[in-house]
Amino acid sequence: MAKTDFPVEIRDLVIPGTSGRYVYHCLGCGRDWSIEDLLYTCPECRSVLLIEDREWDRLKKVPGRAWRQLFDYRKMVDHPSLNGIFLYYELIAPVIPLEDVICLGEGHTPVVEANEILQDWVGMQFYVKNDGQNPSASFKDRGMAAAFSYINYAMKRRGLDSVLAICASTGDTSASAALYASYLGKKVKSVVLLPHGKVTPQQLAQPLSNGATVLEIPGVFDDCMKIVEFLADNYPVALLNSKNAWRIKGQESYSYELAQAFNYDLGNHTVVAPIGNAGNITAIISGFLNLYDLGIIDSLPRILGVQSEHANPVYRYYLEPEACNRRFEPVKVRPSVAQAAMIGNPVSMPRVIYLVEKYREIGGYESFLVEEVKEQEIMESMLVANRNGHIVCTQGGEGIAGLRKALKRGIIDRSGVAVVDSTAHVLKFLVFQEKYFTDSFEPEFEIETRESLKNRPRYVCPPDLEKTPADGGVLTEEEFELFVRRTAIEIARILNIDNKG
Ligand SMILES: *Cc1c(COP(=O)(O)O)cnc(C)c1O
Numbered sequence: 366m367a368k369t370d371f372p373v374e375i376r377d378l379v380i381p382g383t384s385g386r387y388v389y390h391c392l393g394c395g396r397d398w399s400i401e402d403l404l405y406t407c408p409e410c411r412s413v414l415l416i417e418d419r420e421w422d423r424l425k426k427v428p429g430r431a432w433r434q435l436f437d438y439r440k441m442v443d444h445p446s447l448n449g450i451f452l453y454y455e456l457i458a459p460v461i462p463l464e465d466v467i468c469l470g471e472g473h474t475p476v477v478e479a480n481e482i483l484q485d486w487v488g489m490q491f492y493v494k495n496d497g498q499n500p501s502a503s504f505k506d507r508g509m510a511a512a513f514s515y516i517n518y519a520m521k522r523r524g525l526d527s528v529l530a531i532c533a534s535t536g537d538t539s540a541s542a543a544l545y546a547s548y549l550g551k552k553v554k555s556v557v558l559l560p561h562g563k564v565t566p567q568q569l570a571q572p573l574s575n576g577a578t579v580l581e582i583p584g585v586f587d588d589c590m591k592i593v594e595f596l597a598d599n600y601p602v603a604l605l606n607s608k609n610a611w612r613i614k615g616q617e618s619y620s621y622e623l624a625q626a627f628n629y630d631l632g633n634h635t636v637v638a639p640i641g642n643a644g645n646i647t648a649i650i651s652g653f654l655n656l657y658d659l660g661i662i663d664s665l666p667r668i669l670g671v672q673s674e675h676a677n678p679v680y681r682y683y684l685e686p687e688a689c690n691r692r693f694e695p696v697k698v699r700p701s702v703a704q705a706a707m708i709g710n711p712v713s714m715p716r717v718i719y720l721v722e723k724y725r726e727i728g729g730y731e732s733f734l735v736e737e738v739k740e741q742e743i744m745e746s747m748l749v750a751n752r753n754g755h756i757v758c759t760q761g762g763e764g765i766a767g768l769r770k771a772l773k774r775g776i777i778d779r780s781g782v783a784v785v786d787s788t789a790h791v792l793k794f795l796v797f798q799e800k801y802f803t804d805s806f807e808p809e810f811e812i813e814t815r816e817s818l819k820n821r822p823r824y825v826c827p828p829d830l831e832k833t834p835a836d837g838g839v840l841t842e843e844e845f846e847l848f849v850r851r852t853a854i855e856i857a858r859i860l861n862i863d864n865k866g
C-alpha cells in the first residue's frame with residue numbers, strides 16, 4: 366500500500382523516524398543511566414533496570430484512536446523493519462533507526478479459539494496465542510529482536526566490529542539468541558550456558574545448528590545465571606538474558622498484538638501466562654500499562670500468572686494480600702515439565718513488584734493474580750489441548766491448567782474471555798510427552814499417567830507374510846501385491862471397518 370493511500374491523519378506517521386529519549390531506570394535507587402552503554406544492573410546499587418522514555422508524553426499528543434488506526438494500517442506497509450514487532454515502533458524502541466532494526470519474522474503469532482470440547486473442559490471461552498510460531502519457536506524472539514537491533518545499532522554508532530553475546534538459558538533463550546546472533550554473521554559471536562541435562566534435545570540442537578558455542582554447566586538454570594552475571598560484570602560481553610532491559614521492550618509486543626487482535630477492547634479479558642524468570646510477565650504488564658496510558662485501550666485486562674508447585678516463588682510472594690507484609694524468598698526448584706519456567710529466583714522479580722503495584726492501582730487488586738498448579742495438571746492440560754487442535758508446549762499447558770484451576774477456585778469468573786500464552790511450540794518439549802506416553806517419568810515429577818491420554822505407534826505386520834520391503838532385496842510382483850493386500854486387510858481389522866463391497 367502506498368503512503369498516499371493512508372488516511373491524512375496518520376500519513377506522516379506510517380514510516381516513523383527516530384524519536385524519544387530512552388534511559389535505563391534503576392528500580393533500586395531510582396537513578397537514570399544513559400543507553401550509550403549496554404547496562405544490565407545499576408552501576409551504583411546493582412538493582413535491575415527498566416528502559417523508560419523520558420519524552421514519553423509526546424506520544425500522548427496522538428489520540429488513542431489515531432494510534433489504533435496507525436497500527437492497523439501499518440500492517441499493510443511493506444517495510445522490512447516494520448513487519449515484525451517493530452510494527453509498534455514508537456512503543457518498542459524509537460531511538461533505534463529503522464535501518465538498524467533486525468527482523469526475522471518474529472511476532473504476529475496466531476490467536477486460535479479453543480474448540481467446544483476444550484472450552485468445556487477448561488470452563489470458559491478462551492483462545493491460545495501460539496508464540497511457538499515465532500522463528501526459533503518461542504516468544505523469546507520478541508525480546509531478541511529488540512536486543513539485537515540495539516546491539517546492531519550500538520555497534521555501528523561506536524564503530525565496534527565484534528561483540529561476544531552470552532546468555533544462560535533453560536533452552537529457549539539460547540535458541541533465540543543463537544539464531545539472531547548468527548544472522549549478524551561475524552559481527553556477533555554467540556555463547557550459551559545451559560544446565561547440563563536440563564534442556565530438551567530439540568532446544569540443545571537449536572544453538573548448535575546456529576553455530577553458537579554451547580557450554581553445559583553441572584547445575585540448574587539459577588546456577589548458570591549466576592555465572593553469566595559474573596561474566597557480564599567482569600568481562601566485555603553482551604548479556605542477553607531478560608536482565609537485559611531491551612528484551613523486555615521487545616516482549617511488550619505480545620500485549621500490543623493481543624490488544625490489536627481483540628480490537629483494542631480487553632475490558633472483559635484475562636491474559637494468562639506462565640512465570641519463570643518473570644521477564645515475560647514483566648513485559649506483558651508493562652505493555653498493557655503503556656497502551657492504557659496512551660489511551661489505546663480504555664481498560665486493563667486481568668493478568669493471570671501461573672507457576673508450578675515445583676517452582677513457585679512468585680505465587681508464594683503474592684499469597685500475602687498486604688503489600689507491606691510481602692517478603693520475597695527464592696525457592697529451591699524441583700523437576701518440572703514446565704522446564705522453561707523452572708526457576709526459583711526470578712531475575713525480574715523487582716520489576717514485577719514495581720509494575721504490579723502500578724497495575725493494581727489502575728485495575729484494582731484482582732487485575733493481577735497468580736495461580737499455582739500441579740505437574741499432573743500441567744501435563745494433562747497440554748495433552749488435552751493438543752488433542753483438540755493446538756500446538757501447546759508444557760508451559761502453555763501450565764497456563765491452561767492455571768486458568769482451569771482459577772475458575773474452579775472461583776478467583777475468576779466464567780463470563781469473560783481468556784487468552785493463554787503458549788510460549789513455545791510443542792515440538793520443543795516432546796521429551797515430556799514421550800515420558801508420559803511410555804510411563805517413564807522419574808518419581809520426582811509426581812505424575813501419574815492415564816491410559817486415556819496416551820498414544821503409541823503400533824507396528825502392523827501380518828504374521829504369515831514371508832517377505833516385506835523392510836527385509837531388503839526386491840519383492841516380486843506377487844510378493845509385493847500380497848504384502849499390500851494382507852497389510853491393508855490387517856489395518857482394516859485393527860480399525861474395525863468392513864469391506865465396501
Ligand atoms: C522462557 C520461557 C518461559 C518463562 O518466561 P520468563 O520470562 O522467564 O518468565 C516460559 N515458557 C517458555 C517456553 C520459555 O521459553
Ligand SMILES: [Zn+2]
Nearest residue numbers: 391394407410
Ligand atoms: Zn540503582
